[in-house]
Amino acid sequence: MQFMLLFSRQGKLRLQKWYAPLSDTQKKKISREVIQMVLARKPKMCSFLEWRDLKIVYKRYASLYFCCAVEDQENELITLEIIHRYVELLDKYFGSVCELDIIFNFEKAYYILDEFILGGEAQETSKKNVLKAIEQADMLQEEAETPRSVLEEIGLT
């Protein structure tokens, strides 16, 4: 996989994971182009697009588009299922995940993705194992926290 983008129907990017080295300007340009392209697609069209020398595989879940760019020889259907698996993982972790979860807990979305896909390839396809790894990590931080100031508690700093 070259990159994965999650964006809303208004074109706001909610998650961007890049698996190839690109400059920030290139990333911005690519995101804009791909988002535009996918948003222009009509509902009955197929889930695959050809773009430059890559294939874009996308699927919409509620208000979010999940979009992967894979190399030409990649299997499109299995990529669709990679997207689905990621959605399942998010759903299990957050409990009925919605776009807001990903906005407010973006760093968790990235961790979950990293446990599932690394360097553009699926590393663990067992849902149970991925979630176990994340839970283990979460448990590691149930340690005594340094006392926070009152201001911090109410989120004013």
Add this chain to the structure above:
Amino acid sequence: MPAVSKGDGMRGLAVFISDIRNCKSKEAEIKRINKELANIRSKFKGDKALDGYSKKKYVCKLLFIFLLGHDIDFGHMEAVNLLSSNKYTEKQIGYLFISVLVNSNSELIRLINNAIKNDLSSRNPTFMCLALHCIANVGSREMAEAFAGEIPRILVAGDTMDSVKQSAALCLLRLYKTSPDLVLMGEWTSRVVHLLNDQHMGVVTAAISLITCLSQKNPDEFKTCVSLAVSRLSRIVSSASTDLQDYTYYFVPAPWLSCKLLRLLQCYPPPEDGAVKGRLVECLETILNKAQEPPKSKKVQHSNAKNAILFEAISLIIHYDSEPNLLVRACNQLGQFLQHRETNLRYLALESMCTLASSEFSHEAVKTHIETVINALKTERDVSVRQRAADLLYAMCDRSNAKQIVAEMLSYLETADYSIREEMVLKVAILAEKYAVDYSWYVDTILNLIRIAGDYVSEEVWYRVIQIVINRDDVQGYAAKTVFEALQAPACHENMVKVGGYILGEFGNLIAGDPRSSPLVQFNLLHSKFHLCSVPTRALLLSAYIKFINLFPETKSTIQEVLRSDSQIRNSDVELQQRAVEYLKLSSIASTDVLATVLEEMPPFPERESSILAKLKKKKGPGAVSVNELEEGKREAGELNGGGERGGDTHSPTSLPLFSQTTITHSFSHIISSSLVLEDRMQNVVKNNHKQMFFCF
């Protein structure tokens, strides 16, 4: 709902995000962000050392701001500091920040690499994974230098935990992709291959991606993976849906692993060992059989997973191209998908069949689906599916169905997307030429192309039709007549004028007998288009006029009058002016014999696909040959024909004096006499299309 209960919620961050979301305008957002940046900056510079939690929170805020699309130029140091915390979430945020905002400051890189080194040797699997993920996400050369030696060791060590092995495998893959020279497999090769036999399916899944990439670059070193892959695949394919437990996905056993195994096998030719090959063929047959069984679940995930394996298996069958039975079965399966309810499957079937069409074993089987494909071309709503149908028609075309396919493609062209027209035009031109039994059909097709999509008919295409007409006596009269008729249309494309002008100039005499196409009528027809045309076309027409003077002496005075007019001999364009003056003079002073010799019919173009074109292609790559090189080439060819010397000589069948070559033929000196150039042009256009496609959406 925001899951604030998971770990620690960083309330400050959540409030900040809410604030941003509530901003009513871009300006308000920027204002809020700047306020926050100032706050964070002051906190980082402040006297009080920040505790881990605060640092983590601010670094996370910076990350959020960056991901919104704003530039961040500080915070790296604090992020790097977080790496040495032994609180997991602080480390996590630190690693996330530096993976996303990659910084090439060498001091920072040194510190980062140090932190990673510590985590790798910590023996804490969670920390090790964090470090490996970071290396995989960044994959910089400095990291490769620091860790490429260490990671293979972690990968194959007996006491490494499975999850760490998985991360190590893919981390190594990333480093190999970006710095292949630093990743030396050497002593690790056999043990890495052996990971294919690991108990843990996740380890196999990760390892196989690494092995596939390495096999592509070093097939010999890794070829022992083939038999291991076949046994693994065989075990998965024949397993019941309860065997693989958590690796079963909607009743399909290990679909990702199956697909990866099938991909790995595509890096190698069919296995030589009979037993291994037998097992593999059995596997493939099982997969094909399963496709015919009723589905175990109505969910689209089940069918996608099942079909993903099926398509990958078909790819492998096509790659081997050696089992006729399997190829025909694959073709039939794809044929069924061509009419499936789901657009995705129709799209993939069309795409897959394209490759099948070029195999001699399945070509005939593919052809049987021609009606379905034509129907797809006409009725599919999705333009990408229509394009696949057009590609498939092109691939399945042969002598038996060429006329039908070309006719369908021409009618598709009338309403096709502008972005794909050039490619379609080239394809039609190539097919028409390759499979023409009757060249008048070929001429009709090309002229239709010009009529339907004139703007997209590149030079190579109409040069080729002229070339063919010149080389084939039997079609010259027909061409002259057809072109004459086409020019009658009130609005005809400039390319049509070019072709018409050239052909009438050469062969107008063949239709001059009929009063409806008498010489003067032909001349007036051409001249009526003259002023609407661009300079190169007018130049071509002037050449046609002088040829008319030779062919039809009765037109001499009319044409001379045109040549003599101010708009020609005083034309601001040098080329036009020169031609008008030269032709005028030529027509006045040359005797009829000289004129006849100079304006003799063009000799047949030599078929130059051999050494010269190959040399030109090699020198400059396909489709990028300069005019000079081609002139050189033509002169060389001329010399081969023996017609290069002034005054001609007796060796060549039609020898022309050099001067006539330059004045009359120099504008066509870059005519290439081979359809190979059309094919090259098409490859280039297809490549460009993939860069530009879908802008029209």
